[in-house]
Amino acid sequence: MQPMNFNVSIPVSFFKEGNVKKRFEQVVDVFFEELVDMGTLDDVLANLGWTKTQSKWTPPFQVGHGLQRVSLPLSA
Numbered sequence: 001m002q003p004m005n006f007n008v009s010i011p012v013s014f015f016k017e018g019n020v021k022k023r024f025e026q027v028v029d030v031f032f033e034e035l036v037d038m039g040t041l042d043d044v045l046a047n048l049g050w051t052k053t054q055s056k057w058t059p060p061f062q063v064g065h066g067l068q069r070v071s072l073p074l075s076a
Contacts, residue, residue, distance in 0.1 A: 049060030
């Protein structure tokens with residue numbers, strides 16, 4: 001079977017509708033609810049580079065961001 005490249009382009013209007021942002025916020029809310037329910041919030045944040053000073057969590061320093069093209073091998 002030959003691998004097939006799969007490239008996705010999403011039109012800008014899709015992002016302007018707000019569906020992506022709303023769904024992302026919902027996923028993040030569920031993620032944090034589950035971490036709290038499982039009692040693993042502190043461990044997960046620490047493993048992701050967050051630091052806790054007294055009772056306040058500080059996110060890791062962002063050095064940059066960018067876009068990365070990803071090709072997925074798909075079977076026909």
